[in-house]
Amino acid sequence: MGREPYAVQTMVYFKPAGARGQALHQDQYYLRVNPGTCMAAWLALDDCDEQNGCMQVVPGSHTWPLICTVGADTTQSFTDVTVPLPEGTPLHAVMMRAGDVLFFNGQLVHGSFPNTSADRFRRALIGHYIAGEAAQVGRWYHPALRMDGRPLDLADSPGGTKCGIWAEQNGEPMLSVDGFVVVDPDTHD
Numbered sequence: 001m002g003r004e005p006y007a008v009q010t011m012v013y014f015k016p017a018g019a020r021g022q023a024l025h026q027d028q029y030y031l032r033v034n035p036g037t038c039m040a041a042w043l044a045l046d047d048c049d050e051q052n053g054c055m056q057v058v059p060g061s062h063t064w065p066l067i068c069t070v071g072a073d074t075t076q077s078f079t080d081v082t083v084p085l086p087e088g089t090p091l092h093a094v095m096m097r098a099g100d101v102l103f104f105n106g107q108l109v110h111g112s113f114p115n116t117s118a119d120r121f122r123r124a125l126i127g128h129y130i131a132g133e134a135a136q137v138g139r140w141y142h143p144a145l146r147m148d149g150r151p152l153d154l155a156d157s158p159g160g161t162k163c164g165i166w167a168e169q170n171g172e173p174m175l176s177v178d179g180f181v182v183v184d185p186d187t188h189d
Helices: 027-031
Strands: 006-015 022-025 038-044 055-057 092-094 101-105 110-112 122-130 165-169 172-177 180-183
Touching: 022 027, 027 038, 027 122
Parallel strands: none
Antiparallel strands: 006 122, 022 110, 038 101, 038 122, 055 092, 055 110, 165 172, 172 180
């Protein structure tokens, strides 16, 4: 992150057999760090695979802007919004062993499958950190703490930021913000 981060959230995901997954999302949608972004440290407490609802990620999406959300299928997801993706966008399951940690920034599009196992849990401990130069964070992520535990007095982020939408250019999907192409998903430029 370039400098010492600030800690803003620790949570435990407790996904028993039969539980829904989480629709594709970007953590920055919720944390609204400004300037900068957030970083997640996702620690698997159980072995994770597709059957018990492992994480899934869109490779290269860590370079994308924040994408406008649409409604999610709440029969499959416990959250009600998702990041839309053009047809054919690669989505990879992330298999992890208990004790493995996945680090990723706030732009990475990720989510999880439902837990379709008969009797296995998929638990995870997640820490969210924000850029050390941040001046604002979403109101639900206060207090932000320095690594030595001292609280910071950061402002609340405004409720919304510009987000990208999928547009077509020469028959190919492109991310566009205010009509300007910002990312070619094939080259990540």
